[in-house]
Amino acid sequence: MKTKQKNHEVLWGLEAMPDGLPKAQGYWRQLHETGKAISELHDFNLINLSALEKYDILENAFGSDKSILEDEVFSLKAGKVKAALRFSFRESVLRSFIDNKLAYFAYPLKVFYSGPVFRDVVPDEYFLRQFHQIGFQVVGETDPIYDGEVIIAFYDFFKSLKLNNIILKIGSSGCHTCRGAFKHKLQNYYRNKLKDVCKPCARNFDINPFLLLSCDHEECRAVRSEGPIIFDYLCQSCNNHLKSVLELVEDNGIAYEPDANLVSTSELNNRTIFEFRTPEMPHPLAFGCRYDYLAEEIFKRPIPAVGGNVGVERTIEAMKRQNIEPRFKSKPKVFFLVIGDQAKKGALRLMNKLRLSGVAVVEMVGKKTLKAQIKTAERMGIRLALLLGQKEVFDGTVILREMTSGIQETILVDKLVEEVKKRLNNNND
């Protein structure tokens, strides 16, 4: 029982803000490298956004629904300004777009970013108080081609990770013209059926009827299957927009499922909404939508935009459940063994020489004995070690040791970089 509790604390951290640990660095690096590669291929520009956002920006971003703002946003004072830890990236993207006049840099602006997001939720295995996202956003265009570009970028991202059975669902949230009519139908349909749905759904009906579309309870699914669907209520231009997006995705040979239940609960999101899932995970790995009304609501500026985010922790978990090892391979390393205090200084100089020439060097020159150093090198699976003692410093040589065979050879310091590179390359073949 005690062990279980301990594991729980280690896993979630006391505040459900777990650290990404060195043992998982292969996954983290691979996700970031993949994001970077996709952003380059698809021409998204890297943007680094502050983890603090002005509180009133978030306040406006929630529109009339202030419950999430009060419950889930971490607020704090930053100087005299009321600020909040980043709740989501897109408000900050829009704020930066306006503040820094990024329209002069590119229009539409395509950005890529990564970093932590903070939400004061009741944590569980899938919902943390701090989690990480990698995202792509396009600011300044209503054209469905950009919805398509964003979806394709995410698809390529998951494909590059070699994830299997990727499920892409695409829906529509309509617009100010057509969404209202569907909402009305939905309310009429459910009003007399609240006794047939689960308790949370019955409660949610008055708060936001769109919440009932995503409930997974069996009885709610059964009620929903007879209900109205938004595809039947889309206005002509929303319908055309959706059709164009689906055609773009199809043209690129990407399988998708149109999903009538995928409708945003926020009035500030419109038209395209999409998610990427894998069967092993109960929640989407990536989610995105169009949000043409958001900038108007926050900044009183009509700036259309579309984009989405990958959940880093969830994607790593999906890779683990599919037994996909991270392909991010670190450089082959050499281990520098040092004997005696006299050799330390010379060792540091030689290590630096190697590092400047692009060779990764591991050392443990502290107080460890030679035996302990060799053990560590063996545990790390390192195949090439360099050995430096007082005699070698005096002679201007280094001993080169093949770790598996134990064969040693003395080489001149001048030939060090050349010899090490030659052997590392041979080892790699």
Ligand SMILES: [Zn+2]
């Ligand atoms: Zn519409």
Ligand SMILES: [Zn+2]
């Ligand atoms: Zn329900």
